[in-house]
Amino acid sequence: MTFILAGFKGQKTVSHRCAFPFGARGPQSPPSQRKARLSQKVRRQHGVLRYKQGAHVLGFKTKGDLPTKGAAQNRWDAQHDEVIRGARAPSSEAKDPTFQSFLDEEFIPVRRSAWNNATREKLSYYFNLMCSEFGAALLTDIDKKRLQRFLNGMSDRLCHDTVSGCCIYLKAVFAEAVEQKLVAENPTKTLTLPHTRERETYTVPFGDVQRLEDALEGRDKIIFKLLSRCGPRAGETFAFQWHDLQPDQTLRIQRTYSRGELKPPKTKKSRKPIYLPLSLYxxxxxxxxxxxxPSPTGWIFPSERKRRRRLENGELDASASIMPLDYHNWVNRRLKPVADKMGIRVNCQIMRRTFATLANEAGGDLKDIQTQMRHARSANDG
Structure with missing residues (x-):
């Protein structure tokens, strides 16, 4: 089928043959008959009017109603999506999405598969903070001033990493909204990161570490020595099984445990083994x-009572079993009572930071400390 777009200008007709859905050639006569009829038409109208023989335009009754080229182009633009893609263009009357609905339906689903469990937990915290402020607001109603006030308000009560993370993902959300043409301009383009409270840098002095170590006994002393001399994360410390203890004086990081849940390590680099002093081994x-x-799958630091393990779907296992110690319970019930009597502020994160600081002060190589702590950058150590 051939589509015809015809336009009139004065007394001269110009025929344009193109792929517009407004006309189609009808049945063709033999060339001799077409030539004869065309000659008669030209002679009858003094040779000033020419048009394609056998052509007709859909939707127009007479040749005088044929549209101009510009009108045909406008009509084609309006129906382009319906004709080419088989679907109508999105209605201009569709409601603008709210911040919450855009996150849940557009932004998160296409990115979730690339996030590991630790990243999902962290981003869930960021998104909850954002939605508490902007959840019910339309994307088009959120401006730069409101976004900047939100970041400034967080800087007084939250750490630098949280404020920076919210700023980064606010920019990502609105960049996606601009790409989908849901908002005309990106209001986060010129956002500034406010000054935040200083990062926690407190470490336990070496003398206080020795005093705490001497005051603890049995299993508690071994746990404290592991934290202060090897620098594992809290969740990793209590998730070790006996088969993780290797003959080369290392402990393999295979999992973490916190609040009744077993999870994979924080990052891929976190799966590297940590090295043990000979005395601790x-x-x-x-x-x-x-x-x-003492079986290979037995916990090195088991809980004193049976617990029901939390399954992946969030429900508790029907059968109770021996699970590892929870580090929150151990810190609050075993470590802090002893440390408080000595006037020492301590927790698992402080001990991890203390390990890096003391190792650096003792002349340790930054690269070796980075390897032991399994950090991506040595700037994170100490």
Missing amino acids: GDLLQLKEVSCD
Whole structure:
């Protein structure tokens, strides 16, 4: 089928053959008959009017109603999506999405598969902070002034990483909204990151570390030595099983445990083993001899009572089993009571930072400290 777009200008007709859905050639006569009829038409109208023989335009009754080229182009633009894609263009009357609905339906679903569990938890925290402020607001109603006030308000009560993370993902959300043409301009383009409270840099002095170590006994002393001399994360410390203890004096990082949930390590680099001092390696071997479950899958630091494990769907396992110690409970019930009597402020994160600081002060190589702590950058150490 051939589509015809015809336009009139004065007394002269110009025929344009193009792919517009307004006309189609009808049945063709033999060339001799077409030539004869055309000659008669030209002679009858003094040769000033020419048009294609057998052509007709859909939707127009007479040749005098034929549209101009500009009118045909406008009509084609309006129906382009329907004709080419088989679907109508989005209605201009569609409601503008709210910040919450855009996050849940457009932004998060296309990115979730690239996030590991630790990233999902962190971003869930960021998105909850954002939605508490902007959740019910339309994307088109959120301006730069409101966004900047939100960041400034967080800077007084939250750490630098949280404020920076919210700023980064606000920019990503609105960049996606601009790309989908839901907002005309990106209001986050010139946002400034406000000054935040200083990062926690407190570390326990070496003398206080020795005092705490001497005051603790048995398994608690081994846990504290592991934290202060090797620098594992809190969730990693209490998730070790006996098969993670290797003959080369290392502990493999295979999982983390916190608040009843077993999870994979924080990052891929976190799966690297940590190296143990010879004395601590010997303490762990002695602990294994008196352990209630020295099997390869037994926990190195088991809980004193059975717990029901939380499954991946969030429900509790029907059968109770021995699970690792929860580090929150251990810190609050075992470590802090002893430290408070000595006037020492301590928790698992402080001990991890203390390990890096003391290792650096003792002349340790920054690259070795970075490897032991499994950080991506040495700037994170100490």
